[in-house]
Structure formats: structure tokens, C-alpha cells
Amino acid sequence: MKPAITRIHAIEHDPGSPTLADVAQLAGVSTATVSRCLNTPDRVSEDTRRRVLDAVRQLGYAPNFGARALASRRTDTFGAIIPTMEAAIFARGLQAFQDELGRHGITLLVASSSYSPELEEEQIRALVARGADALLLIGHDRTPESYAFLAKQRTPHVHAWTFDASREFQSIGFDNGKAMARLTHKVLDLGHRNIGLISAPRVGNDRARQRCEGVREALATRGLPPDSLRLIETPYSIANGAAAFEELMSQDTRPTAVMCGNDVLAAGALSRARKMGLRVPQDVSVTGYDDIDIAEIVTPALTTVHVPHRAMGRGAARMLVAMRNGEDPGPSVELEATIAERESLGPAPVTPGH
Amino acid sequence: MKPAITRIHAIEHDPGSPTLADVAQLAGVSTATVSRCLNTPDRVSEDTRRRVLDAVRQLGYAPNFGARALASRRTDTFGAIIPTMEAAIFARGLQAFQDELGRHGITLLVASSSYSPELEEEQIRALVARGADALLLIGHDRTPESYAFLAKQRTPHVHAWTFDASREFQSIGFDNGKAMARLTHKVLDLGHRNIGLISAPRVGNDRARQRCEGVREALATRGLPPDSLRLIETPYSIANGAAAFEELMSQDTRPTAVMCGNDVLAAGALSRARKMGLRVPQDVSVTGYDDIDIAEIVTPALTTVHVPHRAMGRGAARMLVAMRNGEDPGPSVELEATIAERESLGPAPVTPGH
């Protein structure tokens, strides 16, 4: 690849982008001074500083991050691994996370795992390799190797979007099951007895699992048989939500309420309901989870579980910063997820014959 | 766990995460061998390889990316800077971009600029500093400093989501204005003469600018006076779209059609229309742009400009890979944006009195 020839010609080496040394030479100072000029400007005389900054601009110099990290042993970079970037499920929380980090001069690197623990493990390695000082992770489900790796690397991390007192790790979030149970009680209060549930695949996704459990628990509490619940698992997407809804509605005993593990699935259900000529909530009720943007704009507006996205993001950032600084991040935090009552949940229709 | 023995030798050497040297020592080989084992496994004997990989696993070793980049002068990392992560406007295209890069063993780093050229400049520097070999940028509007910097650094970059033959840089996208003009003609064909336009702020956003121009051009072509268009600029968000819609509809001469520079704005307009008791499209028509997920699920489904997200993402990736490899990326590519006709655009209502 590298033409040795050019080297010979190019006595003044031409190839790479400008380095500290180039700047130093142009400004007529040592590399140490340039470095100080960039990192601790007040330790450099006004005059020199101007000369150096001029040279920087003139050369279009950008410090090599890797080299800097290598030499200084800190990166001021955190990482976040979210299951998906699509559908904006994590967007708002992540935004809050990033805002708070920015306030501390920390840059955020984001990766997505496509809901795969194996992929997530890879991403964890990649982010740590890139110098992430701390990591934001979603939920508790991951490979043992991931946990072992984080421990060996001593990388601070918090788990968000979930709260489970029985876990040993720092986490900030809400009880996914409790909120879903509460919503289920509302559904039951409205007379629904045949409930369909569209969930994301539960393996590798504790939030989805807990949400399902929440429904089951509520049913059990009210003395309803487990088989009054029809469950379909399908990855988050509008199309999948629509298909699952149709499948539920074409079974012998149609559910009168379809609860969804996520607003995206619910949006799909809603649109398919319309296509099937079913009125929501008169003919069938639909509920969501997460309260993302689309929950408000679909027709009818979605009754869903409102998740404290921003508080979670902000809180996670604060915990991580504390941990990075060797301070006490405080205990895990449980936030409240509330029910956003809108239009898609109504009383169970009166069964014609039965 | 690290054997205490090593600690004794290295009296002050405990803190960091495991390095190549640690692995080498544990495996009883030189660092060079470990490095080869990780990068060119076939140049290492089966036996050694196993020993080394065992050591790697045992220590939870992750190579330091910065150091590796420093030593090898390549990163296999590309960067992308998109205006926003929210609203999923760029999600699908970015996903395609990433998929294609993955196929070439390249990692993607994503940053967002919040539609600010200054912030984008910062992000460009940050990504280049982090070793991005090439960059995906959106549109043509950026600071002269950004362009100068990219040139000095010789960082390959392509501009997507736009196509403008008059620009000198590689780009892949579609003519934002042409597509909007085409849609406008459809609107005019349906008898609309009073048109409202909700656009994103045009400064620093060539796509928004061209979309507006598209409307203006179409009007001019049909001999309509420029003041038959009412324009409101507001950042992309559902709430903003709703507010802008209400503002448009409370003017003296109400538009019969409200065109939006983006589906998110259109979704907001739609929801506000409903709240105001206006039927779409009987009382007022609404159109969008981008054809993102929500376009299909809002009620009524949005008539909008369908953008070739995936083709753009994939194509951009291929161009950049070629450029990085020193090959010919071929000329800029113009893709076709088509009109997705759905339900939100209908004939202009018959004016009662006038």
C-alpha cells in the first residue's frame, strides 16, 4: 500500500493529517507548549497562545483522540447501548442522557444491539476499546461474558429502563411489571375478560418479560384463569403489530382488549383495526406502553403507560458521572411509570349472544 | 483475578485494564505474537493461538482502539452526522448505511448536529479526531470552516439526502425541490389555490429551502401569484406542526391545503385539525414529506413524498468505501423521489360564499 518511493521524494513527509509537531514547528514552539495551549490555556502566555492557535487554524489541525487518550489515560467519553435506534423508543431518554453529559463536558457514543445480547456484548467491547469511561445499558438481560468483561475492565455502568431491587447492580428505572399490572387492572375494571397481548420476544428482554408478567399477575389477582390471555410475541414494528392484531382477532374467541408491550406495536394494531373495520374502542380496546411521540397522534390517541424518559436519562447520567469520578452514585432509583389515559381504551362491548 | 505475584513485581502497576503485554505474559509469548494472533490468526501456530486466546478470555482483554489506530494508521471506522436522531427521519437510511458498512467490516459512529452548522463543525472534528476514515453528511449547507477542515484532513465524505448537480462534491440523493414541485402540481390539479406551507427553518438547511422553492416554482409555473402561499417556519416536531397549522387556519383567508416540509410536521397538523373539528381531506388537505413510518399510521394516512431512504444509505456507504480504498466512487447519484398517494390530499372544498 505505502509507496516507499514517495517517502524518498517527500523529504518533508507529506502524507498524514497535521500533527502536534507540525503545529509546534509552524508556531516555533515545542509540542509541549502546543499541548498546554490546547488543554490548559492559562498556563501559556497570551502571545504564544495566539501564535499557536493561528498555526492550528492554518493547518486544520485536529488532535488525534486515540493518542490523547493513550497519553492522558482519560477520554471524557461515555457510551450507551440501546436495543434499537428506530421507532424513537429510546430517543427521548437518550437525549436527556446526552444533555446531562454535555453539561459535564462528556461526549456520548451510541451503539445499538438490535435486541441481541450477543451483539450487545460485541458493542460493549467496541465501546470500551474506544475508551468509554462508563456505559449506559438497557435492562438486565445480557450474556455472563458481558458482565465478566465489565467487571474485569472495571467499567462503571448503570442499567436503565428497569428497576429490580433484587439485582445487585446500579439501576435507574421503573418496575415494568407493576405499571403493566396497573394498566391491566384498569382494563379489567372496564369489564374486559378476554385479553390479547402482543409482546416483544421475551428472551433477552427483561422489560418485555416483566410487562407480560404484569398482565398475568393482574389476571391472577382477580381470579381469572391464565388462559383468558392470548399472547403473541413479535419484534417491535408497526407491520408486526398489525399482523399480530389480525391474528388475535381471527381466533375463535376474539379478545375485547388488545394490550401491547409497546406503542409501536399498538400503532400497528390500531391501523389494522381500522383496515378491518373495527372501531376502537367501541369494538375493541387497544393499549400501548412507553408513551412515545406516536402515542398522541394516532387515532384514537393511545392509552398507554407513560415512562419517565427524561428523568431516567438525566438520572443515569448523574449516576455514571459520580461513578466515574469515584464518588458515591447513591442507591438504585425507582421512578414511577404512570398511566396516560387517552382514547383507545373503553368499556368492553356488550357481548351480543354468549 | 490477577495473581498477586505480578503485583509484587510491578509495585505500582495495578490500576488499568489488561493490556497486550499482560496477555503476552500470561500466554508466555511476545506481544507481537499476541497482536498477530488477534489480527492475522493464520500467521500463528494453532497451539499458540489457543494459548493466547485463552489468556485473552481469562483477562477480559479488549484491545485499546486508540493505540491500535495510532500504530496501524487505520481505524475501519466511518462517521455519520445527521441533523437529528429524534423522529426517525434518518433512521431508515442510516440503518441501510450501517448494514452496508458492516458488510465491509466497518464500524459506524453516529453524531447529531441539531440542525446547527456550528455544532456540525464540532462533530466533524470530533469524529475525525476519533479516527473516522470517512464521513456521511446530510445536505450541502455547512460552515466554510467545515469544508476547509475536511479538505485539509483529506477526509472522504459524501453528501446525502440531496442532489444538486451544480455542487462539486460527491453526493447521493434526490432533488428535494423537484419532488416537492411535483406534489404541488398534484395539489393544484385538485383545485387548491390557497396553500399553506409549514417548513423547517431554511437557514442552514438546504433541503428545507429546496422544498420551499419547489412549491414556489410550481405556483409560478401555473401563473399563480406568490402571495397565494402562506409560509410558516418552525423546527420539526409534532407540537410545532400542530401550532403552525392552527396559526395558518386562523388567518383571514384559510388555506384549503397545508403542505408540510416533513411528515412530523404533517402529523402535528393532522392531529390539530382533528382537535379543531376539521375533516381531512374534506375540509382541508394536508401533505407531508419523507414518508417515514408515521406517514402510514396517522389518520388519514398521509399523502407524502416518498424518499428512497434505503437506496441512499446503501449507495452512500458504497461510495465512501470506494473512496476510502482509493478507488473511483463514480459520479454523484440522483435517485427518484416519488409521490406516495394516500388519503390526506383531496379536492379543494367548494367555497361556500366568496
Next chain:
DNA sequence: TACATCCATGCAAGCGCTTACATTGGTGTT
């Protein structure tokens, strides 16, 4: 048996930066 080859491996020189320490010259004190 002598020699040329060829793997597998080790040695050591950096990659671009930060930073502890050394050096310098100008101030203020006595």
C-alpha cells in the same frame, strides 16, 4: 551432510500525544 527455504516467533522502533521534571530569565526581597 551441507545448504537453501520457510514458518513461527521475538525484538524494537515508532504512531501522536501528555506530563513530570528540568531549565531559563525576570521579579521582588533583603
Next chain:
DNA sequence: AACACCAATGTAAGCGCTTGCATGGATGTA
């Protein structure tokens, strides 16, 4: 005038990794 002090700068030792070159032993060939 002698000295301590300090701010500004330079010197140089790495940070963890890759890689060109050197080495040594096993294998093949004459």
C-alpha cells in the same frame, strides 16, 4: 548585589499497540 521565587517553556519518557526485520529451528533438496 545576592538570592529565592515563579511563570513560561523545553526535554524526554512513555501510553498500548503494530510491523519491518532478525532469528532460529524444522523441512526439503542436492
